[in-house]
Amino acid sequence: MVEAALSLEGITCTFVSRSTPGQRYTAVQDTTLAVAPGEFVSVVGPTGCGKSTLLNVGAGLLPPSSGTVKVFGEPLRGINRRAGYMFQGEALLPWRSALDNVTAGLEFANVPREQAQEEGRLWLKRVGLGGFESRYPHQMSGGMRKRTMLAQTLIRDPDIILMDEPFSALDIQTRQLMENEVLDLWMTKRRAVLFITHDLDEAIAMSDRVVVLSAGPGTHPIGEFAIDLPRPRDVAEVRTDPRFVELHAAIWGVLREEVLKGYAQQKRA
Numbered sequence: 001m002v003e004a005a006l007s008l009e010g011i012t013c014t015f016v017s018r019s020t021p022g023q024r025y026t027a028v029q030d031t032t033l034a035v036a037p038g039e040f041v042s043v044v045g046p047t048g049c050g051k052s053t054l055l056n057v058g059a060g061l062l063p064p065s066s067g068t069v070k071v072f073g074e075p076l077r078g079i080n081r082r083a084g085y086m087f088q089g090e091a092l093l094p095w096r097s098a099l100d101n102v103t104a105g106l107e108f109a110n111v112p113r114e115q116a117q118e119e120g121r122l123w124l125k126r127v128g129l130g131g132f133e134s135r136y137p138h139q140m141s142g143g144m145r146k147r148t149m150l151a152q153t154l155i156r157d158p159d160i161i162l163m164d165e166p167f168s169a170l171d172i173q174t175r176q177l178m179e180n181e182v183l184d185l186w187m188t189k190r191r192a193v194l195f196i197t198h199d200l201d202e203a204i205a206m207s208d209r210v211v212v213l214s215a216g217p218g219t220h221p222i223g224e225f226a227i228d229l230p231r232p233r234d235v236a237e238v239r240t241d242p243r244f245v246e247l248h249a250a251i252w253g254v255l256r257e258e259v260l261k262g263y264a265q266q267k268r269a
Ligand SMILES: Nc1ncnc2c1ncn2[C@@H]1O[C@H](COP(=O)(O)OP(=O)(O)OP(=O)(O)O)[C@@H](O)[C@H]1O
Pocket: 015, 016, 025, 027, 045, 046, 047, 048, 049, 050, 051, 052, 053, 054, 198, 216
């Protein structure tokens, strides 16, 4: 069997309340999830169920209360250096130009400035931002900022790419363009991707496999679906494929109840 690029084994995450120290909340319970090298896996689940928590565990940003994280078979200690992480929100430094934001990771890795700048220009071109090197974040649209973040994440060529609802703030057209761009880049490099989304259409259109999480507390996987749609895919066109419709119905059958539970919990909170 091929060694998983990222493997979360029996992960439980319990948070202690800061305001009431005796109070605990188990967000994720006994979750096992693996991504093979070159595989694109999406995790879907109701809002607040623990998707970001799991991704933070995989990134090494949050040590689990129990369970093991392995990266290419090695137990993870500290930050996952083989992973690139694209966050949900804005993660650009406002005082740096697009180019200087993209090259930040290379700078921290002590890559000589000239080489970093050359690679940065290349990556900005790849994400459709050739000519926008000197723009500052406040001078760019939301879509341009997301493209810059994508280049910033991919420039270090990580073996594992962790993405937390990267396009949720974008309008649907820009979002689909970016989803296709990510798929094109992924097809050329075939890195392991763990992609978090609450959008089932996006998950099916992008992935090889979709994992469904239960509502919290004690979130855990309750379903797993292989997405056998042919590649290359266009995320807009693939939605009309009868197999897509079939998969959507099957996954929604599992997810629907959990979404309702998650919604009811949020209303109570
Ligand atoms: N550091 C923390 N301390 C206390 N509780 C936390 C902490 N981090 C997350 N939680 C709680 O754990 C649960 C899961 O949060 P998480 O952000 O992982 O959910 P999510 O599925 O990514 O949510 P969304 O879909 O809204 O982005 C939530 O109830 C959240 O309030």
